[in-house]
Amino acid sequence: EPEVTQTPSHQVTQMGQEVILRCVPISNHLYFYWYRQILGQKVEFLVSFYNNEISEKSEIFDDQFSVERPDGSNFTLKIRSTKLEDSAMYFCASSEMTLAQAGTQYFGPGTRLTVL
Amino acid sequence: GESVGLHLPTLSVQEGDNSIINCAYSNSASDYFIWYKQESGKGPQFIIDIRSNMDKRQGQRVTVLLNKTVKHLSLQIAATQPGDSAVYFCADLSSGGSYIPTFGRGTSLIVHP
Numbered sequence: 745e746p747e748v749t750q751t752p753s754h755q756v757t758q759m760g761q762e763v764i765l766r767c768v769p770i771s772n773h774l775y776f777y778w779y780r781q782i783l784g785q786k787v788e789f790l791v792s793f794y795n796n797e798i799s800e801k802s803e804i805f806d807d808q809f810s811v812e813r814p815d816g817s818n819f820t821l822k823i824r825s826t827k828l829e830d831s832a833m834y835f836c837a838s839s840e841m842t843l844a845q846a847g848t849q850y851f852g853p854g855t856r857l858t859v860l
Numbered sequence: 861g862e863s864v865g866l867h868l869p870t871l872s873v874q875e876g877d878n879s880i881i882n883c884a885y886s887n888s889a890s891d892y893f894i895w896y897k898q899e900s901g902k903g904p905q906f907i908i909d910i911r912s913n914m915d916k917r918q919g920q921r922v923t924v925l926l927n928k929t930v931k932h933l934s935l936q937i938a939a940t941q942p943g944d945s946a947v948y949f950c951a952d953l954s955s956g957g958s959y960i961p962t963f964g965r966g967t968s969l970i971v972h973p
Contacts, residue, residue, distance in 0.1 A: 748903075786949065787904060787963040800960050835903045843959035844892075851903030 746770040748852035750836050756858045757826055765821045765855045767836030775847060776819045777837040778811065780804070781854075787835070793819065794842075826859045833857075872970045879937040881967045883950035888931060892953040895924060895935045898966070899946045907935070907948075937969075945971045 749768045757763050769776050778790040792799040793811055810822045819838075823830055833854045841847030873879050885893070891912035896904040908919045910926050910933065917924050923936040937944055949966035953959045 786965045787951075787961075789960050789962070792960070802960065837903070843953055843961070848906050851905065853901070854903050 746850075748836055748838055748850050750834075750852040750855050752855060753853065754856045754858070756860065759828055759859055760825050763823050763826055763857065765823075765834050765836075765857070767819045767821070767852055768817050769819055769836065769838030770840075770850055771817070773838035773840050773850075775799075775839045775842060776811075776813070777839075777849065778821045779835040779837065779851075780832040781835065782832045790821070790834075823857075826857075828859050831857055831859045869965070870968045870970065872972065873940050875940060875942060875971055875973050877940055879935075879940045879944070879969055879971075881935045881937075881948050881969065883933050883935075883964055885931050885933070885950075885952050887952065887954075888928075890931075890952045890954045892959070893924075893926065893933055894951045894953060894961070895922075895948060896951060896963075897944075897946045897948055904949075940969075940971050942971045942973050945969055 748770055751766045755763055776793040779787050780790055781787045788804060789802050791801045791805045791811055796813060808824050812820050833856050835854045836852040837849040839847035839849045894909040895907040897907050898904045908922050908924050910917045910924045912928055915926055921938045924933060926933045933950060935948060947966040947968050949964045951961040951963045953961050
C-alpha cells in the first residue's frame with residue numbers, strides 16, 4: 745500500500761539553526777500538507793500546498809517557515825531560525841483530492857524536531 | 861475555548877466491549893468532521909468522516925453519530941480489540957470557513973485483553 749514517508753525520523757538542532765524536514769507524498773496525490781504536534785497537545789495545521797503554491801496557512805506558519813516541492817517527489821518544510829518552541833512532531837500528509845471534496849489525507853510517520 | 865474538544869482524556873475498556881468516544885464542537889456552521897486514530901509513534905490515520913447532512917455513518921466496526929442540535933459527535937467502536945488501543949480525535953474541517961482541519965486533543969483508548 746502506498747504511504748507517505750518522512751525523513752529524518754528525529755532531528756536535533758541548536759536554537760537559531762535552519763532545519764529542513766523532508767517528505768515524500770504518495771505519488772499520485774496533488775495536495776500536500778504540514779502539521780505539527782507539540783508533545784501532549786493537539787495536532788495543528790500549518791500549511792497546505794497545491795500546484796506549487798501555498799493554498800492555506802495558519803497563524804503558526806509565519807515568515808520563519810517555508811515549503812517547497814523541489815522536484816516531482818519531495819515536499820519540504822524549512823524552518824529558518826529554529827526556536828525552542830518549535831520542538832514538536834511534524835507530520836506531512838497528502839491527498840488525491842481537496843479536503844472539501846472528501847479527499848482522504850494520508851499522514852506520514854512524522855519527524856520529531858528537538859530544538860536545544 | 862477550543863472549537864473542538866473531547867469529553868474524556870482516557871477510556872479503558874475490556875476486549876470485546878463496545879467503546880464510545882465523544883467530541884463536541886462549537887461552530888454551528890461546521891459541516892464536515894473526521895475521526896482519526898493515532899497509534900503511538902505514528903501519524904494520524906483516517907477512520908471515518910461525516911457531513912452535516914447525515915446523522916449517522918457506519919464503517920467497518922465503527923459508527924459515527926452527529927447531533928447537530930447539541931453540536932456533538934461520537935465514535936462508536938464495536939467489539940473493541942487490543943489493536944484499537946490508540947488516541948482518537950475528531951477534526952472539524954470547516955470551522956474556519958475553509959477546509960482546514962481543527963483537531964481536538966484526543967481521547968486515549970486503552971483496551972485490556
